[in-house]
Amino acid sequence: MTAMNMVQALNSAMDVMLERDPTVLIFGEDVGYFGGVFRCTAGLQQKHGKRRVFDAPIAEGGIVAAAIGMGAYGLRPVVEIQFADYILPAFDQLVSEASRLRYRSAGEFWAPITVRAPCGGGIHGGQTHSQSPEAIFTHISGLKTVMPSNPYDAKGLLIAAIEDNDPVVFLEPKRLYNGPFDGHHDRPLQSWSAHPAGEVPDDYYRIELGQAAIVRPGAQVTVLTYGTMVHVCLATVDACGIDAEIIDLRTLFPLDIDTITASLRKTGRCVIAHEASRASGLGAELAAQLQQRCFYSLEAPIERVTGWDTPYPHAFEWQYFPGPGRVERALKRVMEA
Amino acid sequence: MTAMNMVQALNSAMDVMLERDPTVLIFGEDVGYFGGVFRCTAGLQQKHGKRRVFDAPIAEGGIVAAAIGMGAYGLRPVVEIQFADYILPAFDQLVSEASRLRYRSAGEFWAPITVRAPCGGGIHGGQTHSQSPEAIFTHISGLKTVMPSNPYDAKGLLIAAIEDNDPVVFLEPKRLYNGPFDGHHDRPLQSWSAHPAGEVPDDYYRIELGQAAIVRPGAQVTVLTYGTMVHVCLATVDACGIDAEIIDLRTLFPLDIDTITASLRKTGRCVIAHEASRASGLGAELAAQLQQRCFYSLEAPIERVTGWDTPYPHAFEWQYFPGPGRVERALKRVMEA
Amino acid sequence: MPGHSTRGLQAPLQLHIPEPSARPGEAPDFSGLVILPAGTVARPDVHAPAAALRELPFQLIRVLDDDGHAVGDWNPHLPAETLRAGLRAMMLTRALDERMVRLQRQGKTSFYIKSSGEEAIGVAQAFALQRDDMCFPSYRQQGLLIARDWPIVDLICQIFNNRKDRLKGRQLPILYSCREAGFYSLSGNVGTRFPHAVGWAMASAYSGDTRIAAAWIGDGTSAEGDFHYALTFASVYRAPVILNVVNNQWAISTFQGIAGGDEATFASRAVGYGLPGLRVDGNDFLAVYAATRWAAERARSNGGATLIELYTYRAAAHSTSDDPSKYRPQDEAAHWPLGDPVERLKQHLIGLGAWSEERHAALAETLDEEVRAAVREAESHGTLGTPPADPETMFDDVFEHVPWHLREQRDEMKAEGL
Amino acid sequence: MPGHSTRGLQAPLQLHIPEPSARPGEAPDFSGLVILPAGTVARPDVHAPAAALRELPFQLIRVLDDDGHAVGDWNPHLPAETLRAGLRAMMLTRALDERMVRLQRQGKTSFYIKSSGEEAIGVAQAFALQRDDMCFPSYRQQGLLIARDWPIVDLICQIFNNRKDRLKGRQLPILYSCREAGFYSLSGNVGTRFPHAVGWAMASAYSGDTRIAAAWIGDGTSAEGDFHYALTFASVYRAPVILNVVNNQWAISTFQGIAGGDEATFASRAVGYGLPGLRVDGNDFLAVYAATRWAAERARSNGGATLIELYTYRAAAHSTSDDPSKYRPQDEAAHWPLGDPVERLKQHLIGLGAWSEERHAALAETLDEEVRAAVREAESHGTLGTPPADPETMFDDVFEHVPWHLREQRDEMKAEGL
Ligand SMILES: Cc1ncc(C[n+]2csc(CCOP(=O)(O)OP(=O)(O)O)c2C)c(N)n1
Ligand SMILES: Cc1ncc(C[n+]2csc(CCOP(=O)(O)OP(=O)(O)O)c2C)c(N)n1
Ligand SMILES: [Mg+2]
């Protein structure tokens, strides 16, 4: 066990996989010599050689396309998209190719690729370094989408993603890279060193895709969330004294429906929290599933606490970000309904 | 008034707008001399000249990008993407540029573009000529998304879309081009000539964006649908004797929430039907909105009848397509709940 | 200085919209094409630096002259046996195409795409590659499969989407996938697999393998971003790949000028990436073979990628959904100055004394019968409308393992009796 | 023949990963650059056919020689007054950049991007264009705005995201939009506006206007699909646009070889699209002016687009978030063989007898004071952390008219007291 922040945990996951599996290779913008603008691949080229870890042209579509071709050959490429905002030039390759290759070839070819990208806001990144595009991936049949909320999960999930034989979009809430941000931007920064999930095994381990984690058991209301919002919700619940059950989805698609519905059947109330904008966000799918599966258990309308349906406005970050105040009031509305 | 099918109505809308507004121009793959693979622009180059109506390179991203630049100049380009399946290479331009230009420039520049694309299945088009990608557009702040279900609406909505100063994704259910397909693929083809909405004014008229249409008033259950599924739902309801209120959304974003919620408050029951796959489809957003806004009116879980969460499988079109049988059983489930 | 304007004196700008040389009702007009005699282009060393080859993509590599003689540096000097095998594969490709279009008209399949006039491309290129080199074709290189002796009955079963369709009815007719034949899965999206070939080739190099990759894209499709990605990655990482642009003059109804072909050759796109660009008479079996061989040798010796423009003409409709008489002169194909690939190889073989009209006619008949037999066999497994597999298989292969939501939807479908 | 394999005899393939000539701890090494003397490249007629210009993109257009003399065909013979105006604009750009980085360190803004070493590009190009020609810049052409006399206080207000920020706090610092100055809205996405410029130029031509467009993209960003779209559309429709690639050798930590620059010049990408490609010493004010002028005249006379590679060096960090000593030799900028654009124009003016060290020092001081004054004025409207506008404005401009769901969300935000 070593104390790691999320960057170090991700780095360790890739290091372990480069060591274990000669078909694993890593490329992306600035990931080689420099080690990535967030340092997630720092030292990996130096350790494993530039054949295994190298810089790519600024062409996200080309990066994903090359990875698919490598995957079809038999390699297991892990590519970094510098910001999730910049995954869109690769969207056609992800949707029309990566996600369909196995299906249309009836299993002759597949794309065991992992596409890592830092996502989310809270870092003063403005419109194009703050987005949370996960919902659009969850609409695509054949893609898996993952978002860890702490170093321990990050490493275990990334290893599982790399070993997965299907394409995985692996979104990393960059606001959590250095510490468990609870949404109180006016308070001192927290660090992972004080957090139990900042203790990370040095070796190989997996956290299976498709399994949510109940990060706080509770009886009164279910909170479904993921990424940075896990910590915002935890802090909010701790502060406001509502006995909420907080579920960190971890894998956004396919959902861990059993864990989710079991919780809701128990509590009868639900708040969904995500940073992404509301309309057709992942919260919509969750609410749609739950109102159908747990209709007779529901005691209040399911509330969504989300980013507004606007681009991410740089100077109004804290009015946009669904912070503790908004989570708390949603919880109260749901409890009072 | 002239009897028109949907292709002719769309053609008429573009003809009228080319005539009225010298800043309107049309380009896209095969739309010029040939008039489009579905003939929607037939005769327009011959009538208005190749400066106004011309072929474009096979580069959907370039087509949309060029249109945005033209829009910023002051033109009102209408571009055709040959199939909605092929809009994805333009996704980054639509999301990162068209939808954000006005916002990020605080109104200095905007993109008054219309992106037309035939969508949907039921024509034996296989995986890449059958998709219904509307949900991903409805997640993007700054885009409007429209889908007509008949010739009359198609013309009025397309004119409104062209005149709109925001970017509009205009999806045309290609299975409806020639007739109001009711999902009974084993019955003779119907034609628009026998349908009241096949009577179309020759001149200019608008159907405002953002307004749904109640295509069948009813008291027992609300059916929310759009595109081809409007006719499938109408036929199903006619056949099964349930007094359903069928709402054709027409504009998929922004939604006509008042019409929708008023209906649900009245009926207390709801079925949502769309061709697109289920997970994170538009039905999710509708269900999420409705369970929240009409919680205390709801007498049964909201059901979604949708395409399955697989690519569109060519030879199993009628097992994939959410046909009358599935709609009927969903209605019954909702009525019996 | 900025701000200083001379607007009043300036002539207005004009938008240029390119037009083909002839439209329906007009006489075909290829007078604009400058085609130099066969044998005039020098063949550089396969290790020549790309910088020394910058004018090559503006020339046209031809081996077979107007009399059917093989001339010049690029003549690959293939044995007659190989030429006859190539002729046979081209003729079989053509026979299959003809028969399938008829069956489409008879309603036995919904869709087909012919490669008429372009048979030399898939076939000669397959001959120039090794059998385990990996091909990333577009939908018009069925010749690759035929040249690699892939059983046509397997293709027809896919076209019929019948019980023996290995793709389980999931794909439109002709969107094959034949891993064993080194033929990558096709998709309806044009262009998207072009950069996969580069990734595959990089993977082969990464692995110290000896296999190279080859990819095909149309003149029209070269405008997609995927084309640029492929060239960029191929150049940067010196990937062992052959990138082919099949310039058959048309992209459905759109002539090659709308993809930029009036302003420069497609082969010359190579220049800006520091790659060799070869422009080849695509209807000349020997030239296509020779150019591909050159590029393959270069790639195999770690010399990196080559861009090849195959200059040809789409002699048939775009697909069975298309009617070219709506946008180009009906008889344009007949006026194509580079002739027909089958006819040209046949004449060459006859000139060599290694073939005859009689043998040719007999072979054509044999191949037609071969196709008919394959059709009969395929039909015994069903045609259009025959369920290809259990509809439940629809939920397989979305992921490696079927997840809960698809199991649920599969059950829902079964419960619905679909 | 296919199937015939000689695998056993073949050497394994290898993956090539390009590397820059020096890394931290090593001596800067530009010995690989072949830089011919100034004045050696002939200036073709602006109406010359692109096919006659295919070798041009492999040369380097330079006017100022090592002694600061203007030599050769490309010398634009600008009056001293214009040169001094250009020098001033470059110096003001630099002064602003320096001050802003200091303010960023002081926490008055969160982010900044300098154009150090690249000032000749924005400035000389603005001088060569007309003021109402439309610019589609990347984030490193602030010189355009300065040369067009746009008030720097307006820029600083955006950088501070303060009450006078015309963009209402919506954008990261330096992502300007100045419609009145013909400066298109910037975005954090690299490359996406490059093809907008072509669309704008097509629209200008469509409208019989006389204004042309110009766009800028980085060496690294040229790998995006948007680059290819822009060149394709510009070529096909002969759009009146100047497409600039600023090759400053680096893309954050990635050297230009990863974008293909080791294999061919970026200017030579033009060849494959039938466009002229000019490769220009980007640190030579006169050469940049002359090349841009050539391209502008060509575009204005319906001769279509030109691709210009501006060969320069990013002398500063990528942005205030970057530390280049982590990936390139610390003193690499000082070894850049093409010097510094301000210094070179200054020496040229002194050589002409139209400038002096004293006037230069005095001007530098004046400009520094000008920037300080602008900062003071901007600060009076707030700096980082000062609310730029009412948060409610956050819901404006998503659409032309605020729709119901955003009105509702705005009310929700107000009710939350945010
Ligand atoms: C991404 C995408 N855009 C558009 C289409 C529609 N389409 C199918 S084939 C075709 C023409 C392709 O022309 P070309 O590349 O020249 O190939 P050819 O058909 O001539 O072999 C078009 C536009 C498509 N299939 N995919
Ligand atoms: C689509 C996209 N991908 C990646 C990035 C991250 N990024 C910002 S600047 C940059 C480097 C650009 O280099 P270059 O084009 O050479 O321009 P320069 O910074 O040298 O002026 C990168 C990769 C981005 N902003 N947008
Ligand atoms: Mg073609």
Ligand SMILES: [Mg+2]
């Ligand atoms: Mg750069």
